[in-house]
Amino acid sequence: MPLLRARALCKTYGTVQAVRGVNFRLDENSYVTLLGPSGCGKTSILRMIGGFEEVSSGLLELDGAKLNDVAASARPVNTVFQSYALFPHLSVLENVGFGLRYKGVGRAAIREKARAALETVQMGAMADRRPRQLSGGQQQRVALARAIVNEPRLLLLDEPLSALDRRMRKDMQIELKDLQRRLKMTFLHVTHDQEEAFALSDRIVVMRDGIIEQQGAPDAIYRRPETAYVADFIGGAACVPGRIASQAAEGYRIETALGQFAAPGVAGLRPGAEAVLCLRPEQLRIDPEGPIAARVTHVVYRGAEWLVELEAAGVALALTTAHDAIPEIGADLRLGFDPAQVWIARAETGEAAQ
Structure with a gap:
């Protein structure tokens, strides 16, 4: 059984069909990329999986159970946003532990889990800093730590490297793939950058105008385009x-x-x-x-x-x-x-x- 399955998934905004009946699956411990130009529907799919947008029609299943009507806060899914969305008035450690407070986790356990997550992304030494004191790459690591501290079944990444310069993007690509392998977690990554998709992915889903043009291993898509x-x-x-x-x-x-x-x-x-x-x-x-x-x-x-x-x-x-x-x-x-x-x-x- 796949970790997540989409069946005839559709999303409409008024008269606009952003996603038009797509089918795909995410396997356990895999790095999958939704790849396509702006407006192709990839971010709408990510937001439906995360619970930030309602499914217009079709079915989403996580671990074999229907996901469509589950509240975003109740889904074992976390998202790393393009803007990082860090709280400027909180320290790095407080940012990472913020979500655990609403799950009834005790203060000592929050600090322990948050520090462990920061060590995982090599940011343990900067736990007491504020986001404004960090570089873009460092802020990205904090956003990742905040997402993985909840131990989600699925991690969603919405254009996470777009705000970084070219050298930093390449460095973070290596770190993201290494992190996914170490955590043995499934990552679903949205990007328009084909080089980024090839560097990271076990599987790529190429989208165009709300449909899937092709999906498969990077080498197959490159050498045998349909x-x-x-x-x-x-x-x-x-x-x-x-x-x-x-x-x-x-x-x-x-x-x-x-x-x-x-x-x-x-x-x-x-x-x-x-x-x-x-x-x-x-x-x-x-x-x-x-x-x-x-x-x-x-x-x-x-x-x-x-x-x-x-x-x-x-x-x-x-x-x-x-x-x-x-x-x-x-x-x-x-x-x-x-x-x-x-x-x-x-x-x-x-x-x-x-």
Whole structure:
């Protein structure tokens, strides 16, 4: 049995359908991320699980029991908010122990539990400070300690790293995943940042316009996107439109403006179906004998590599290279790729893939 299950979950605000019948599960001791752009419905799902929003229709189950009508205060669920929501007039220790006071926990036990939670997030030495005396990363750790001190079954994290600078975000990603492993707790994390989702997650749920486009392990979503939207949103693949010409030993043959190619792809495509050939920058290479004729439009230095943007038969492509001989803008090139490494995805939405 999963820890939490959502069945046909919907949320409407007036005439707006923010969440449209999604289905997913959270397993014990897992780190799951709801990933998508602003307005896709991911925060509405988090708030329904936390009890801050009512479920319009559908079912939420926690440990096999219906969660829909359980008050937020009675749910074994805690939330770490984007703003941290620390009380400025209380010390770090008092902030962490604040929620325990309303559960009838004695003062000595509160101090013991709060100190243990602070030690867990490496903030024990700052127990007597006020939030204004802490950096953003330190405040984030205090917010985490306040959430885990109640020993919830499920921890919800609402864009918890968005207020931090890039270096601090990377440091906190490592700490969050390490904390989840040590506590053996289930974390549900909301973000629009795909790099953050890949760094943290055992499982990713990609959302768009209130539906789930795809869900699965990070590697599967990156290497085998089911739709053009996922391929573009995850890793910025060039999605070359085409139609399935036939089945092939490799998977399918797809006819595109760049030519006809055989490659593996998502199951269920039929001859004549619209599809896209997904070409990621690291999969393309400059090859004098390659099948694609292209012209360089931009060259961007990115430190460890160069990004070369190209146009081929009206299609925008890109490749990465660390080679010293960087092509000039306007140069005509031939491009190749390993057909076994690219992917054919559906052109339409992934709503049916839930």
